[in-house]
Amino acid sequence: MKRRSIFLMTLTLIMLLCGPANATYLEARGSAVVTGMRAKHRSSTDFQHSIIWVTNITGSDVECRVNFFDHAGDDVTSYCTVYSGNASSNAAVTIATGTGTFDLPAGETRYVYLTMPNTSRLIQGHAVIEWASTNPHLRKALIAAGECRVVSSALKQAAGFTINGGQPF
Numbered sequence: 001m002k003r004r005s006i007f008l009m010t011l012t013l014i015m016l017l018c019g020p021a022n023a024t025y026l027e028a029r030g031s032a033v034v035t036g037m038r039a040k041h042r043s044s045t046d047f048q049h050s051i052i053w054v055t056n057i058t059g060s061d062v063e064c065r066v067n068f069f070d071h072a073g074d075d076v077t078s079y080c081t082v083y084s085g086n087a088s089s090n091a092a093v094t095i096a097t098g099t100g101t102f103d104l105p106a107g108e109t110r111y112v113y114l115t116m117p118n119t120s121r122l123i124q125g126h127a128v129i130e131w132a133s134t135n136p137h138l139r140k141a142l143i144a145a146g147e148c149r150v151v152s153s154a155l156k157q158a159a160g161f162t163i164n165g166g167q168p169f
Contacts, residue, residue: 028138032164034127037068038148039079041116046152049115052127054144056104057168060135062142066100066112070125079123080114104131104142129163140168 037050056062067077077100083092095110096102104110116123131141144163150156 028133028136028141029131030139030141030169031128031130032142032144032169034129034144034146034163036146036148036161037114037123037125037127039114039116039123040121041119047115048148048150049113050127051114051147051149052112052129052144052163053109053146054104054112054129054142055109056106056141057143058133058135058138058141059106060133060138060141061103061105062131062133062138064100064102064104064110064142065130066127067130068100068114068123068125068127070123073125076114076123076125079116080112082110082112084108084110129169143168 034052039047039049041047050068052066054064054066066080066082067075068080070076078098080098080100081094082096082100082102084095086093092111100112102110112127114123114127129142129144133141143166145160145166146163147158147160149158
């Protein structure tokens with residue numbers, strides 16, 4: 001009986017000591033869902049579009065993807081463009097067109113613009129923001145905000161909102 005107890009205790013200690021050596025990290029990733037995305041285009045003076053700003057709050061680069069979906073759940077990400085600010089001019093820098101996938105360096109911000117140029121189609125749906133990183137220690141990497149803009153001959157207005165209650169995800 002005593003030998004068995006010593007054996008079990010020794011086996012337990014070995015397992016505890018070897019456990020961390022075999023531990024694997026979970027892949028670092030996160031996501032958020034954004035409702036109320038809308039885009040339409042009647043003319044150059046009558047349109048609506050949605051924007052999502054995404055900021056990397058970490059010291060590591062992350063890969064981002066923002067996908068837009070219409071009322072039927074169809075992917076309409078091909079209508080979006082990803083932009084960055086510009087330190088040498090007041091024109092935005094185009095990062096990607098027709099795809100919502102982009103690299104987001106540490107501390108930087110991008111905005112993803114959903115618009116319907118020259119078409120009578122109306123998008124009313126949602127977006128999904130996803131991120132992934134090779135840094136296994138990240139758990140939350142992004143903060144985000146959105147804006148819906150309406151422009152017509154009689155009205156110009158914008159409504160901004162936070163994503164995930166303004167909390168990192």
